[in-house]
Amino acid sequence: METWQPVTQDELESLITTQLADCSLEQQQLFERCKVAPRLVQIDRGGNVESVYVVAQAGRLVMYYEDVEEGFNISPLSPGGALTSPGHEQWDLRDAFRHLVAAEHSSNPKSPRERQPPMQVNRMPSPQYLIAHACFDCRKSFKVAPRPEREAVCPNCGGQLHEMGRSFKAPSAADAEQWAKVQALYNAGFRFFSYRSVSGPPLPERLSEVEAFIRDNPAHPLRVAAPNESVEPKPLGGSA
Numbered sequence: 001m002e003t004w005q006p007v008t009q010d011e012l013e014s015l016i017t018t019q020l021a022d023c024s025l026e027q028q029q030l031f032e033r034c035k036v037a038p039r040l041v042q043i044d045r046g047g048n049v050e051s052v053y054v055v056a057q058a059g060r061l062v063m064y065y066e067d068v069e070e071g072f073n074i075s076p077l078s079p080g081g082a083l084t085s086p087g088h089e090q091w092d093l094r095d096a097f098r099h100l101v102a103a104e105h106s107s108n109p110k111s112p113r114e115r116q117p118p119m120q121v122n123r124m125p126s127p128q129y130l131i132a133h134a135c136f137d138c139r140k141s142f143k144v145a146p147r148p149e150r151e152a153v154c155p156n157c158g159g160q161l162h163e164m165g166r167s168f169k170a171p172s173a174a175d176a177e178q179w180a181k182v183q184a185l186y187n188a189g190f191r192f193f194s195y196r197s198v199s200g201p202p203l204p205e206r207l208s209e210v211e212a213f214i215r216d217n218p219a220h221p222l223r224v225a226a227p228n229e230s231v232e233p234k235p236l237g238g239s240a
Contacts, residue, residue, distance in 0.1 A: 007067035009038050012053055015065075019093035027097040034058050034100075042082035045166065048193060052083070061103055063096050068166050072096035074103060088130065132168035132192070133161035139179050141170035165192035165222075181207040188214045189225040 007015075020028055034056040041064065043052045056063040060076050064083065071090030075083040091099065130143040135154035142161060144152050152161035164186065171178035185203065192203075200221040204213045217223065 007053070007065065009053065012038055012055070012065055012067075016055060016093065022092075023094050023097065027094060030097060030101070031056060031093075034063070041077065043086050044083075045086075045193070056100070058100060061100065063100055066090075074100050131166050132164045132170070134164050134168065134170065134182065134186075135159055135161055136179065136183050139171075139173040139176075141168060162186060163191070168192035177207050181210055184210045184214070187228050189223045189227050190220070191222055191224050193222060193224075 020031060023031070036054060036057050038053040038055055040051040041054050041062070042049055043064075043066075045068065052064045052066055054062045054064045054077075055072075057077070061074055062077050062083070063072060063074050065071075066073050066086070066088075069088055069090050072093055072095075073087045073089055073091060074096060075085045075087065078084045089095075131146050132141050133144050133152050134141050135156060137159050138154060138156045140154070140156055141164070142152075142155065144161065146152075146163060152163070153159070154161050164182075169192075171182065173179075181204065184207070190203065201213075201217065203222065204210050
């Protein structure tokens with residue numbers, strides 16, 4: 001299974017260079033005026049305070065790269081340096097520029113009569129992040145909005161979906177060993193979130209390492225749920 005890793009500054013700068021080539025001359029000039037040296041700011045991801053890179057700033061409005069959602073976004077910045085209205089859209093640089101220009105215009109009107117209420121960023125209708133859920137029967141992953149009031153259902157088989165975390169990367173459906181590893185970690189209370197701001201050993205790569213890892217890491221930062229033995233492991237038939 002591919003383990004999620006936060007984007008590095010070098011990777012981000014390479015991505016910006018690539019996407020800038022597809023931007024209009026006006027957008028490229030705007031970026032030159034607004035760009036800042038990439039710096040980390042706080043973002044609230046479903047109650048977990050983590051960090052993302054800001055790449056441009058216009059007044060209190062910043063453009064940042066959401067490396068879990070793998071897209072650019074914009075948000076006002078609090079006096080303390082945290083994003084106050086983070087979004088879940090997966091914009092490329094061109095779309096992020098369009099929203100940045102529109103939001104900047106609304107917050108900086110040409111005349112006092114045009115002044116607007118405190119800065120707000122127009123968002124897509126859904127207010128929630130989509131979180132990766134897994135069906136252990138189908139060995140598939142789906143991104144759905146969390147539903148505390150009822151269980152999420154697999155659209156493939158109708159069985160229960162299990163909330164894995166926003167950084168979960170599903171193994172190949174044919175890789176039974178990796179799915180058994182994922183399920184063992186899930187049953188032990190581990191969830192798959194980024195944890196840039198806290199320390200902890202990486203999750204095990206192989207099923208054979210899981211038992212010792214669970215035993216040796218009772219307070220791991222990704223061990224956030226109670227053990228769940230009601231999800232029975234699937235047979236490994238055909239594992240690599």
